Amino acid sequence: MKHRRILLFAGFLLPLTLLFFSFDKKLPEPFMTSQKDTLPQFARAKDHLGKNVANSIGLVSLSTGIDNSYYLQDSQNRVGYLYLETKIGRYVSDLAQKNPLNISIVLDRSGSMAGEKMDFAKKAANDIIDKLGPEDFVSVVIYDEFIDVIQPAISVLYKDSIKVKINKVKPRGSTNLWGGSERGYEQVKANYKKNYINRVLLISDGNITAGPKIPSRIIAQVQAFKDINGISISTFGVGLDYNETLMTDMAENGAGNYYFINRADKMAAIFDKELYGLLNVVAQGAELRITLPKGVTVEKIYPFQYAMEKNEVVIKFQDLFSEDIKGLMVRFRIEDAYNTALPFFTRLVYTDNTTGEPKTILNENILAPIKNREQYLASFNKTVAEQVVLFTANENME
Incomplete structure (x- = not known):
């Protein structure tokens, strides 16, 4: 049950988000936010051309997206967000084999x-x-x-x-x-x-x-x-x-x-x-593994606890059930000295409960450097931005 506490407020927050995205206000530059900001500074977005990457095997799907397709070269205090969502289709097991x-x-x-x-x-x-x-x-x-x-x-x-x-x-x-x-x-x-x-x-x-x-x-x-x-x-x-x-x-x-x-x-x-x-278990022993590119560090992951294995984030979901949805947000920081393409690899690893076979779904999201500010401002990912609002607002209410 994804975002349980905040969904009651989504009717208010999502229109607020869209309002922020719709007007070019004189607010701080994107990627120049502090950890105390209630909402990340997407307010100067010109468009939302950023896309998610989605792959699936049978009933199990993995979707990943970054809040913008680019990051500004030669800027400082660069913070980004990676949203990940697993979704399981409807499955009814044979009662004799449940x-x-x-x-x-x-x-x-x-x-x-x-x-x-x-x-x-x-x-x-x-x-x-x-x-x-x-x-x-x-x-x-x-x-x-x-x-x-x-x-x-x-x-x-x-x-x-x-x-x-x-x-x-x-x-x-x-x-x-x-x-x-x-x-x-x-x-x-x-x-x-x-x-x-x-x-x-x-x-x-x-x-x-x-x-x-x-x-x-x-x-x-x-x-x-x-x-x-x-x-x-x-x-x-x-x-x-x-x-x-x-x-x-x-x-x-x-x-x-x-x-x-x-x-x-x-x-x-x-x-x-x-x-x-x-x-009606679909996937057993499920783990989400996010390989971070060099120059990127994790600041926070909402709402799950996680472990770090070198440059890899590990989140253990255990079992995934019929119609189960799990969403999580990674807030990360890019070192000031880096101005190269940053590939994020996400793997969902699990055992298919219907066959007993190990499965892996792999997604790759690339965050590219850019100097063209107008192209940057047109490349936000609306889906991810809305999820950032939900997660950060939920954090501020706790």
């Missing part, structure tokens, strides 16, 4: 979940149990300041006995969100199987009052479980006063999905969507 699930339901039982929130959460957990089959494994973890495993990992043969345990949960105490999440990860890890979909499903309002509280440290642990142990996480925000930023960041960096539950009648559709995706 990947079984190994999941842990982590349920927040803290005092802040009292009332309607707890009713939502327990119904959500029961809905998940109802949709699992005997080949799947499930565990149930509940937490306040204390963490309890009320159902250790078990094959889903007797659904009613699991649901009885869930229905007995009562709200109480503080919120040790990471303690509960970590125990869910441990349950999945203990039963980890490579051909299974291994995921934690966290149902919470995300308001931490006990245990680890620093979001960046929690996100680092989420990423470690994804990268090292191959376990993803989806988060389900309950109620109107939940911690949206933390819950979304956990899902985005944990290779899962984020959902908002504010009405009981929405839950069936929400969990149908989540479990439909889990049951």
